[in-house]
Amino acid sequence: MSNIFDTVIVGSGSAGSILANRLSEDTSRNILLIEAGNDYSNLESIPENVYYGHGNLEMPASQELDPHNWAYKGESTKDGPFIRIPRGKVIGGSSSINAQILLRGVREDYDRWAEFGNEHWSFEKVLPYFKKFENDIDYSNEDYHGNSGYIKVKRVPEQEWDDVHRAFYNSCVDYGFPACPDHNKPDSTGVGPLGFNQIDGVRQSTSITYLADIRHRPNLNIKSNAYVKKIIFEGTKAIGLELESNNQKFNIYSDDIIISAGAIESPKLLLNSGVGDPEKFIKHGINPVIDLPGVGKNLRDHPMLYVAWEPTEGYTNPKTNYSRVAMGLRYTSNNSNFINDMIVYMNSSTRNNGNPEVPEGIKANLTLNLEESSGEVFLNDDNPDDYPKLSYNYLSTENDINRFIEGIKILEKIGEHNEFQKYVGEMLHPDISIRKDDKLLKKWLHGKMVTGHHSSGTCKMGNDPLAVVDQSGSVIGAQNLKVVDASIMPDCIRANTNATVMLIAERIIDLW
Numbered sequence: 001m002s003n004i005f006d007t008v009i010v011g012s013g014s015a016g017s018i019l020a021n022r023l024s025e026d027t028s029r030n031i032l033l034i035e036a037g038n039d040y041s042n043l044e045s046i047p048e049n050v051y052y053g054h055g056n057l058e059m060p061a062s063q064e065l066d067p068h069n070w071a072y073k074g075e076s077t078k079d080g081p082f083i084r085i086p087r088g089k090v091i092g093g094s095s096s097i098n099a100q101i102l103l104r105g106v107r108e109d110y111d112r113w114a115e116f117g118n119e120h121w122s123f124e125k126v127l128p129y130f131k132k133f134e135n136d137i138d139y140s141n142e143d144y145h146g147n148s149g150y151i152k153v154k155r156v157p158e159q160e161w162d163d164v165h166r167a168f169y170n171s172c173v174d175y176g177f178p179a180c181p182d183h184n185k186p187d188s189t190g191v192g193p194l195g196f197n198q199i200d201g202v203r204q205s206t207s208i209t210y211l212a213d214i215r216h217r218p219n220l221n222i223k224s225n226a227y228v229k230k231i232i233f234e235g236t237k238a239i240g241l242e243l244e245s246n247n248q249k250f251n252i253y254s255d256d257i258i259i260s261a262g263a264i265e266s267p268k269l270l271l272n273s274g275v276g277d278p279e280k281f282i283k284h285g286i287n288p289v290i291d292l293p294g295v296g297k298n299l300r301d302h303p304m305l306y307v308a309w310e311p312t313e314g315y316t317n318p319k320t321n322y323s324r325v326a327m328g329l330r331y332t333s334n335n336s337n338f339i340n341d342m343i344v345y346m347n348s349s350t351r352n353n354g355n356p357e358v359p360e361g362i363k364a365n366l367t368l369n370l371e372e373s374s375g376e377v378f379l380n381d382d383n384p385d386d387y388p389k390l391s392y393n394y395l396s397t398e399n400d401i402n403r404f405i406e407g408i409k410i411l412e413k414i415g416e417h418n419e420f421q422k423y424v425g426e427m428l429h430p431d432i433s434i435r436k437d438d439k440l441l442k443k444w445l446h447g448k449m450v451t452g453h454h455s456s457g458t459c460k461m462g463n464d465p466l467a468v469v470d471q472s473g474s475v476i477g478a479q480n481l482k483v484v485d486a487s488i489m490p491d492c493i494r495a496n497t498n499a500t501v502m503l504i505a506e507r508i509i510d511l512w
């Protein structure tokens with residue numbers, strides 16, 4: 001049977017949409033982009049919550065009802081509660097539902113990737129690709145920024161900072177943290193406005209940017225509402241995909257298959273296709289194709305804790321079109337060898353949108369930006385086609401726990417600053433009865449971790465025994481098969497992941 005498509009990409013998210021754009025620049029190459037969720041083929045048809053980025057990190061209580069959200073559940077800590085794990089199920093993937101903070105990792109993140117056997121991914125090698133995808137409106141003349149890429153980036157101008165963000169900023173500076181006007185300047189640290197890929201309220205998802213522009217190309221085919229269930233192999237050569245659309249099954253064949261289904265679905269798809277540790281799938285009757293023990297391991301994330309204060313009487317939420325989470329503090333924890341291993345997103349909204357994981361009050365989202373703990377993705381025990389089992393394993397080391405305790409103490413001090421005191425009263429989450437006893441606090445923390453939304457690393461690239469792909473994204477031991485998305489990060493970077501996923505897509509193409 002002859003193949004209609006030269007390349008098939010599974011998943012139209014942050015990575016998949018960029019690959020579809022770049023690969024279809026060659027008009028002789030016929031590309032198929034498959035997406036499990038809906039497509040909206042013109043800007044006018046995009047639902048409001050996908051088009052506009054409201055910018056809050058809290059997902060609404062009803063996320064399970066949102067057709068654009070996979071709405072997974074994951075086990076937070078060992079024996080800890082199950083937490084919500086949102087992921088985009090729509091054209092543009094998670095870039096269509098995310099909070100649009102655009103932050104690059106630190107130089108050392110990419111240099112570590114290079115040390116792990118990926119010499120093409122050092123900071124020096126990746127910087128040109130950060131510049132390639134971005135159009136930084138505030139810093140267009142700086143040589144470390146791009147000014148003509150698809151993704152526009154802006155910060156809230158200083159004169160428009162809301163009261164809480166300004167007070168947090170001033171308190172942090174008085175506390176001794178450096179002012180940081182541009183968090184994406186290499187080697188920066190401290191407090192300052194976060195960059196957003198949101199312009200006039202409109203999210204700069206990869207669908208609204210990279211895809212909207214190229215839909216006229218006759219060699220780009222988009223098949224939405226189609227779920228890929230398995231990779232078809234001939235020996236170790238990938239030759240096609242089994243997919244389901246409207247309850248009908250189809251097989252599609254191609255000599256070039258790219259999986260960009262994200263850090264949860266990509267390992268699931270590999271395991272369901274017999275790629276991974278056979279122990280994980282043989283019990284489901286799936287035949288082993290390639291023994292790669294790393295598939296699904298190394299689940300990295302940024303565990304997050306909502307620290308919340310009671311607002312002072314009369315406090316009203318700022319009326320702004322900007323994100324309520326627009327100010328960030330990056331700092332290095334005491335005795336850490338890793339710069340910026342912590343981040344705080346200051347959140348001036350007292351709302352929790354009815355989400356039981358989020359306390360009410362003015363919040364500082366205290367986040368471990370480089371955890372030591374790591375988790376794992378498994379197939380669902382009862383049915384491998386169903387939602388996978390996600391074990392995040394947060395707080396499995398003393399150092400991870402202690403950095404949260406230190407962070408709470410820093411925030412206590414910042415909260416006592418006289419300018420901040422204009423807006424916040426007592427810290428309520430955790431309250432004093434818990435804060436005064438470190439043992440109690442440790443126990444409390446185990447029940448309060450939520451995701452920072454940065455699942456990654458589950459098909460990591462490198463050349464160690466747990467590596468799943470090489471540094472050009474090719475699945476080790478397979479032919480015609482690549483993985484390109486957040487799952488191939490060897491380790492999670494010390495930043496929100498979207499910028500780095502877009503970087504991965506732009507960079508990797510030049511390695512093919």
Ligand SMILES: Cc1cc2nc3c(=O)[nH]c(=O)nc-3n(C[C@H](O)[C@H](O)[C@H](O)COP(=O)(O)OP(=O)(O)OC[C@H]3O[C@@H](n4cnc5c(N)ncnc54)[C@H](O)[C@@H]3O)c2cc1C
Nearest residue numbers: 011013014015036093094098099100101228262486496498
């Ligand atoms: C609520 C939320 C807030 C976030 N906030 C930020 C932020 O402010 N800043 C930031 O930098 N990052 C943020 N992130 C993280 C960031 O958006 C992701 O890391 C990034 O988008 C991941 O890109 P990806 O290409 O790996 O996967 P995705 O963008 O998730 O794309 C995967 C795509 O594959 C599709 N798919 C999956 N399985 C299949 C299958 N079997 N068949 C067909 N299609 C399939 C999915 O539907 C999806 O469209 C946030 C994420 C979430 C969920």
